[in-house]
Amino acid sequence: MSGSKNYFDGFDPIFRNKELLQVTHLPDGDRIIGRSEELDNLANALKQATKGYTPNNVFVYGKTGTGKSLCSKFITRQLVETADQNDVSVGTAYVDCLQDTTETQAVQSIADQLNRPAETDVSIPASGLSTSEYYKRLWTILDARHDVAVVILDEIDKLDSDDILMQLSRAVESGKLDDSTLGIIGISNKVRYKDSLNERVKSSLCEREFVFPPYDAQQLQDILASRRDAFKRGVLDDSVVPRVAALAAREHGDARKAIDILRYAGEIAEDEGADRVMEDHVRHAQEREEQNRLSELISKATPHSKYVLLALAYLTVQTAGEDTDATEVDVASNDVYEMYKQVCKREQSEPLKRRRVRDLLSELEFLSVIEQQRQWEGRGKGNRMVNRLVDDPDLVISACRNTTV
Ligand SMILES: Nc1ncnc2c1ncn2[C@@H]1O[C@H](COP(=O)(O)OP(=O)(O)OP(=O)(O)O)[C@@H](O)[C@H]1O
Ligand SMILES: [Mg+2]
Structure with missing residues (x-):
């Protein structure tokens, strides 16, 4: 054997034990953080x-x-x-x-x-x-x-x-x-x-x-750090773990998201033939994670939850213009409801009552697909609830379409 090329060498310049980054992996008690x-x-x-x-x-x-x-x-x-x-x-x-x-x-x-x-x-x-x-x-x-x-x-x-x-x-x-x-x-x-x-x-x-409760950025860092040995020694740039933790903490302290982004960053580095995982890989990894998470969440959603989400996405696209970024568009729940009824009509499905749609919107907020805020409308008018997509509306629309709406 000596002298001949080992074809298995160099297959895995990045990962040492990728299993540690799978969702199904059950860490030992001392690796359960916080x-x-x-x-x-x-x-x-x-x-x-x-x-x-x-x-x-x-x-x-x-x-x-x-x-x-x-x-x-x-x-x-x-x-x-x-x-x-x-x-x-x-x-x-x-x-x-x-x-x-x-x-x-x-x-x-x-x-x-x-x-x-x-x-x-x-x-x-x-x-x-x-x-x-x-x-x-x-x-x-x-x-x-x-x-x-x-x-x-x-x-x-x-x-x-x-x-x-x-x-x-x-x-x-x-x-x-x-x-x-x-x-x-x-x-x-x-x-x-x-x-x-x-x-x-x-x-x-x-x-x-x-x-x-959700994890904070420090806990996410600790969760990621305890899985560092998924990677070969010296492969992870020092900036990577804090960056991934900060990204995952910003939305809502989701450990799965943090671990997924870290794994994708490694995979992207590997695909590129890089020998280290750098901050730049994290950016691409975040996009990939967002898309996958959204498709997965949406694939589990009920048809009417998808119709509500589609209605919000359509209205967001309509409202966003040259100067307004789509992720900064607020849509009132009443407007979502009107558009939702149109979506139902197209899908030949009986619309749910306004109240149920309000519930569906708060479910979507809990799942961090949208953000909700109560706005004061002035005396005599009271409050109204506005909704904002967390992700890009086009991503949302294509994820809804791909899952057979
Ligand atoms: N405290 C922790 N320490 C280490 N790893 C963690 C911790 N919390 C979660 N993880 C890891 O994060 C991932 C997601 O965790 P888990 O599946 O338990 O979340 P969940 O609350 O059940 O989410 P969902 O509601 O989406 O099912 C898993 O890979 C898990 O091992
Ligand atoms: Mg679970």
């Missing part, structure tokens, strides 16, 4: 489970990229280990409700994750059973294998009904389980999700409720 209070709260709510008792059900909400999924997964993993030391068996299931939107899919997924057919003699086929049969098998599996199950329902607002919440919370109360018990962690970034639940489910799911 969330000790939140982790304490979660642990407190769940601690009964370490002794085999029913934990509190928990509802976690906060803006995107604030560590909700990460902290929930981390704490349940630690819970399982701690319980194990007490000879208590805790099983966990993680459901991404964006993928498993129906009650049947969700219960199938939970049962499948908790099952070991060799131990239980129960099979959980991917489909083909009735919903109630899946539940029945789930209770059998739980009683056979575990003292406690903790079920994480991530993006819980994407479930098409709250029946599963009803069933899971009832299982404990109504004695469906003989030798085991169960707790739920529900996660959402929708402000109003809770309002849509029926009272019974709400009081059960939200026994403990935690809001995860």
